[in-house]
Amino acid sequence: MILSPGQLKGKLKIKEKNLKAGAYFHYPFCLKKCPYCHFYSYPGQEEEHRLWLSGIQQEISLVAEQLSGLFEIETVYFGGGTPSSLRPEEIEGLLSSLSKNFNCDLKEITLEFNPETSGQKLLGFKQAGVNRLSLGAQSFSDWMLKSLGRLHSVDDIFETINQARKAGFTNLNLDLMIGLPGEDTPVFEDNTKGIEITRPEQVAVYMLEELDEVPFKKAWEENPVSEEELAETYENYQTALGQLGYEQYEISNYARQGYACRHNLKYWEYKPVIGFGPSAASHLAFLRWQDIPDLKLWSKAILESQMNLSEYLVLSQETALKEKLMSGLRLAAGVDWGLIKEEYAGLDFSSYEEKITELAANGCLELAGSRLRIPSSRFLVANLILSELLF
DSSP states (O other): OEEOHHHHHHHOOOOOSSOEEEEEEEEOBOSSOOTTOOSSOBOOOHHHHHHHHHHHHHHHHHHHHHHGGGOEEEEEEEEESOGGGSOHHHHHHHHHHHHHHSEEEEEEEEEEEOTTSOGGGHHHHHHHTOOEEEEEEEOSOHHHHHHTTOSOOHHHHHHHHHHHHHTTOOOEEEEEEESOTTOOHHHHHHHHHHHHHHOOSEEEEEEOOOOTTSTHHHHHHHSOOOHHHHHHHHHHHHHHHHHTTOEEEETTEEEOTTOSOHHHHHHHTTOOEEEESTTOEEEETTEEEEEOSOHHHHHHHHHTTOEEEEEEEEOOHHHHHHHHHHHHTTBTTOEEHHHHHHHTTTSOOHHHHHHHHHHHHTTSOEEETTEEEOOGGGGGGHHHHHHHHHO
């Protein structure tokens, strides 16, 4: 769908003032496509890199012409792909362009960083303004890294973290994948020992999802992991990370006090996020849209002062409420049910109230005061609980 930013703005109905938003940049290029990855990414060429860079600059300016006065950007996240393949001066240029075109008060700037990327760039990224690294470690087991098709080793992880600390980074997230085919007690021990040694400020532990269209599906089918094994692994990490001083603040995320990811909280708290780059998604008020996952088609539209979108939705109040609950109930803190009923005052909440009472009686939900949450002991079946509540 070809749309202009002016047409987007024409559909916006914003009552709130002083909206605090996040900005997401999707860099689709990587050295090698991982067999489990379902994001829009592929090994790119220098010519494509330059096309992406010029397109991003144009997109920032294009979107800002219509939307810049509606919110203030306070978090930035560079994801991908492998955005650490960017040069520090390119990151600095993008942040400068963002600040020139939007109202910005940047409190957190995250860069996804792969251990195979040269650590010599870390000081440059820090000087460019990046203050949070998200390291795609995935495992502290060399055998597991090989099975995942990763290009780095465990030694690379330790070396990258050491270099990041020397460069002055005091906010580091570590991504790990758990519940994998062949994962056993030694792998679990390697991972927990690695966390204990490196002491990142946050740890994200992800289980594989959306395997239908990725090559890793074959490895899973050859050595499937049962639901009982997944549950045991997940609970083992819950216990171990708690003992290491991490608080679980979301289904897959743990942090030391004060280090929960501000940008990701915007998604879970249903706050505005504006995406830039092919496949990047945006959400603002009752609008949701996503750039087409095709570099050439995306850039062609941008150069013609248009947006080529794979998704464009004007949300009803009912749909927005369901999305807000679906994301907010992933958080350990849950949602403020009283405030939600005020925000969506035109809706009939009687069916929701009945389901909440029923699910609470079964221990699947907790309502304390106005706070509604899923107990952490039920996080593994959160999707089933949400399905019961919302549909």
